[in-house]
Amino acid sequence: MTDDHVFSADRRTFMRHALAATSLPLVSQIRDAQAQAPTRVQAETQDAAAGTRLVLLGTKGGPxxxxxxxxxxxxxxxxxxxYVVDCDNGVATQLTKAGVKLSRLQAIFLTHHHSDHNADLGNLVLLAWASGLTTPVHIYGPPPIKDMIASFMRMNVVDIETRMREEGRPPFKDLIVVHEFDEPGLVLENDQVRxxxxxxxxxxxxxxxxxxxxxxxxxVVFSGDTTYSENLIRLAQGADVLVHEVMYxxxxxxxxxxxxxxxxLLDHLVKSHTTTEQVGRIAAAAGVKTLVLSHFVPGGDPAITDEMWSKEARQYFHGDIIVGRDLMAL
Incomplete structure (x- = not known):
């Protein structure tokens, strides 16, 4: 292209050619990366894709x-x-690190409405939507999830409407289906899971x-936040894996x-959570095969070793005990 041609072109034509020329290498790199990414993810999750795989996305208790x-x-x-269980701050990042495409998100379960379990509920769905989600996400848990989602959409109305208008995203509200309940029983049954x-x-x-x-x-059973619970013991009877919160x-x-x-604060914690001794008793009474310790309270003390977390539980439970770590896959 000659200088005379460039300067004779109108501004819009010049900018179109300039942007196209400078972006070609970048587009090529992006296409190459996208072509390689599925192969890497498939290699990491090849064995798990045909069965049931548990990943501890985050293991610290408290906000x-x-x-x-x-x-x-x-x-x-x-x-x-x-299937995602609980959604605190950063859950979308942890899912990405675990090799999950956010656009494939389908179901979220909330155990209760403390902020360390629900703070990123709306954000997770919004980020999945911004990442290409086009199919509904079903959210299960206790009220007031419907009100929470409605408030979240009002808070983010500018972003949502802009992305629908400028990026061609589908209506955000149509991709959320809420199932509220506050009683025990069957929550979901399909061709894969009950x-x-x-x-x-x-x-x-x-x-x-x-x-x-x-x-x-x-x-697989998830305890949520609880002190010693006979209801949980009955729910977990004979389970292969019990993921249980623990307090040292x-x-x-x-x-x-x-x-x-x-x-x-101490009174609240003692009445709300399960000690290392109690968790061993619960696992033994339920007859589970593997106990996975998670939601550690306190969870930010590096001086607490794996042995400290599991020692008292081992006095009562003689199956496998795993002290959880972030992004541990089981």
Missing amino acids: TPSTLRAAPANLLTINGRP VSCALVDHYTLKPALAYRFDTPGRS LPALEKLMRTVDGAPT
Whole structure:
């Protein structure tokens, strides 16, 4: 192209040619990366895609951010289909790290409405939508999920309407289907999984739920937040895996010496959560095969070793005990 030709072109034509010319290498690189990405993800999840795979997305209990552990959330993939349990801050990033395409999000389950379990509920769906989601996401859990989603859409109306107008996104509200319940029983049943729930004891926050997922090859139970619960023991009877929250009292009592309002906070924690001893008793009474410890309280203390977390539980439960880590796949 000659200089005379460039300067004789009108401004719009010049800009179109210039942008096209400078973007060609970048477009080529993006296409190459997209072509390679599915191969990498498939290689990482090849064995899991044909069965049931558990990933601990975040293992820290409580709303305070930590450099040691991510916020509490779990992923169960069943023949490649993702089911998310709880949605605290950063869950979309953790799902991406676990190799899940957000555009494939289909189902979310909330155990209760503490912020470390629901803070990113709306954000997760919004980010999935912005990543190409075109099919409905079903959200299961206790009220007031419908009100929460309605408020979230009002708060983000500018972003949502802009992306629909400028990016051609489908209507955001049409992609959310809420299933509210506050009683135990069957929650979902399809060709892959049967999901049931039980009421557990999370002190004054009610309802709080535990979930059981029964698949053709595996049964997995998530305790949610609870103290010792007979309802949970019944729900988890004979399960292959029990993912249970845990509280280490010696470290908690030490931490309370540095916290304002410690007596009130300690009372709440003791009445809301399960000690390392109690979790062993629960797993033994339920007859589960594997106990996975997660939602650690306190979860930001690197001085607490895996042995400390599991020692008392091992006195009562003689199956496999796994001390959870962020993005651990089981």
